[in-house]
């Protein structure tokens with residue numbers, strides 16, 4: 039107790055901010071209200087920038103976007119009751135994609151907890167299944183240790199969201215503050231986080247025996263920082279790499295071993311090679327139903343090696359032969375030297391020029407090349423301009439423009455959810471990790487605009503693009519005002535097709551074109567932007583895409599482009615629910631020769 | 639099949655909700671759950687019996703460990719552990735019963751056979767207390783009913799489990815001893831959880 043006297047006495051509110059400063063936080067996203075007013079009152083004393091959102095859902099998405107762009111923990115805050123419940127969608131979004139965020143909520147005074155006091159809601163109860171952990175703090179002296187623990191939990195192991203609910207009386211009471219004394223005990227590693235040595239031996243055996251291996255690259259590569267190890271592994275054995283949606287950019291797309299995205303809207307040869315593989319190496323991915331198709335028919339001849347940090351993912355969806363549990367980077371560091379001499383000495387990869395020359399070096403890679411078949415002829419990108427504007431064109435041109443301007447490595451794309459999200463994944467070539475921010479697990483419409491604000495706050499030097507549908511954009515469009523208040527130069531591409539496009543596509547394919555509640559009316563987005571003081575333009579011709587994109591990128595201010603695209607366009611290839619991964623609906627083609635000869 | 643897990647969790651408010659919520663999320667039905675104090679002041683001990691496919695055990699255990707409040711999880715099988723349940727049974731019996739005074743002595747006899755104890759005697763009822771395996775308790779209830787007696791109330795605790803022999807003490811040793819102090823050398827997790835991924839390897843060939 040005597041020791042306590044040497045520490046300064048602060049209010050609980052001040053302790054919160056001081057702890058956040060200690061954790062390296064410089065920006066928080068939030069919205070004030072009664073039960074969190076003591077915290078807002080103390081804000082001015084601390085070197086932390088507060089971004090005022092327009093809806094608390096925006097705050098949790100911004101913290102999420104901040105974390106995805108920077109790799110650091112994002113922080114958001116809200117008042118009790120409705121403020122706290124508004125955070126929920128963003129918390130669930132972060133949970134499903136394993137994103138580290140810390141959410142601070144104000145709570146009614148501990149004396150009235152449980153009495154249905156004004157704006158009281160049991161937010162720790164509500165968020166229990168969508169947080170990695172949550173805390174209710176009722177005493178000022180517990181705030182520092184709890185918040186530090188929250189950061190540790192959010193960051194450690196498989197990352198995720200943590201919520202700290204602080205009662206108003208705890209914010210107002212005084213307590214001694216010491217950042218050091220509040221340091222949590224080292225994170226408890228998951229007790230099953232260990233790999234038997236014989237698992238390594240088994241893995242090596244399977245790898246040596248494989249003739250048709252495929253690496254499945256997931257988000258874990260980015261979280262673990264294992265990019266170099268994965269590249270080394272792939273190159274050493276000349277293993278092709280297929281990516282999940284959240285794995286895009288984890289392995290460089292320019293690399294000749296990169297196949298592209300797998301799953302429901304993956305290219306045909308990517309899914310085909312997974313189905314024909316004899317060994318799947320799952321690196322930091324979780325065999326989500328969007329990437330496996332019908333589980334009973336998934337990669338029937340392939341042995342499976344699963345490397346993941348979360349033991350509860352092992353054998354969850356797909357039964358695997360060997361599980362190497364642990365941080366991907368560490369596991370690969372242990373595995374790489376055990377691979378011995380590379381069975382494929384030569385590759386045909388000109389590293390200096392980042393180009394491949396000659397035939398792929400293995401039989402398996404040549405087979406995969408052959409699988410590409412007619413895919414590129416069918417691709418809208420390679421078809422002659424027919425005067426229509428397709429979303430694929432827009433996204434391809436946004437990518438090209440950044441590439442040609444030498445800004446590719448400095449560009450972050452934040453997508454919403456729907457058709458445009460899948461086209462983005464298909465047509466924007468992501469070379470760098472954290473260059474694509476998208477809601478994969480929860481598929482949250484309305485994510486893009488606020489998440490982009492978080493990304494811009496984290497990386498002000500980068501070009502940040504929002505790519506959103508006309509539906510999802512309207513869900514959180516109120517955050518346009520936040521962009522202006524913060525002076526952020528964020529570029530916004532609305533892919534406007536007059537429909538909830540992805541819903542319309544499913545209705546076309548599976549509900550007899552009964553377009554129930556999928557046509558959507560929108561305001562004039564350019565005028566909406568103008569009302570906020572944001573410049574904008576409408577584009578409906580292919581030739582205008584690139585110049586307008588350049589104009590937006592170089593304007594130095596926020597800019598909105600309303601792309602008026604083909605209304606009833608579809609995302610292909612597509613795997614219908616219940617179908618096997620290789621049973622794709624290919625891109626439709628007008629060419630009768632292709633239709634009959636090559637299509638299965 | 640039935641799985642029995644013994645979970646040591648930190649003794650904090652809301653811990654029971656966290657564990658129960660996990661099973662609800664996994665869509666696994668809890669057959670019984672008992673919670674109480676353990677030999678460590680800050681740790682509660684839960685025995686959770688649930689109905690789930692055989693292969694689900696690994697995931698349940700791994701998911702339990704993911705909860706921040708979990709200290710240790712052990713899945714125990716019937717042969718390696720003592721599994722007990724406590725039951726209170728109130729039976730209608732006494733002078734006004736159709737079988738008259740005989741009713742009491744007959745219940746006493748049945749209780750004797752099953753090693754149940756009479757813990758309360760009222761004019762119209764008898765309360766029995768029985769500890770044992772679930773099947774024994776069910777046996778007693780069945781016999782009482784089949785003998786024509788009316789059971790008024792039954793209260794069962796659900797199963798509690800403890801491994802036979804040294805195992806549990808080894809776990810506690812690894813945790814730092816009964817009082818939280820650091821005893822001797824700590825065991826490695828490999829010693830506590832042998833062959834964790836056996837089920838992963840077993841499938842092929």
Ligand SMILES: Cc1ncc(C[n+]2csc(CCOP(=O)(O)OP(=O)(O)O)c2C)c(N)n1
Pocket residue numbers: 454455456457458459481482483484506507508509510511533535537538539540541
């Ligand atoms: C919050 C939320 N509500 C509903 C859905 C279901 N949903 C998925 S895609 C989609 C349509 C999206 O339409 P739009 O934003 O216009 O994008 P597009 O598909 O046309 O590119 C809907 C309604 C969702 N993912 N998220």
